[in-house]
Amino acid sequence: MANIFNNIPADIPNEIFEDIIKTKNLRVERIVSKGQSSPDTGWYDQEENEWVIVLSGFGEIEYINGDKIILEQGDYLDIKAHVKHRVIATSPDEATVWLAIFY
């Protein structure tokens, strides 16, 4: 057994990406942010669909069409492959823990 909120450093100078499950068809990742936006430049343009939920903190997603969505605890979103998006803000004071399923 493990806990999704464990092993979060106090200082998070860069976002932390960790695989939890990785198979041929599936990747489940924990992402921990603290004030970062990502990617550094440009947009995510992903081969896979991404289902993502915020488990602590908050994150703001922007789509290339200008739509912006703030995700708080428990909020989830399904981002289809090749729908360009980026994270424009995350909680500066507490860690934002995301669980992302790439499928």
Added chain:
Amino acid sequence: MANIFNNIPADIPNEIFEDIIKTKNLRVERIVSKGQSSPDTGWYDQEENEWVIVLSGFGEIEYINGDKIILEQGDYLDIKAHVKHRVIATSPDEATVWLAIFY
């Protein structure tokens, strides 16, 4: 956008199972329990691996070898296919919200 903690009825006479993602290779399910154990009789003996996390409340899992594990908020477990297990207790006072990935 949706929230994993929304649409939880006050009365939960039976566990609630809802698909969030369903593809050929993947099923993601929200399970909401309140005091139930499951299955009603016997053991889960599943074709797929199950990764499961508790997001609120708690649940106690028993394996057929007698091992018991209590999962509280944020705790997760990877249960391999055909590893027989069952849920022997869930929080009686608040809803236990599980997110399960069958893969």
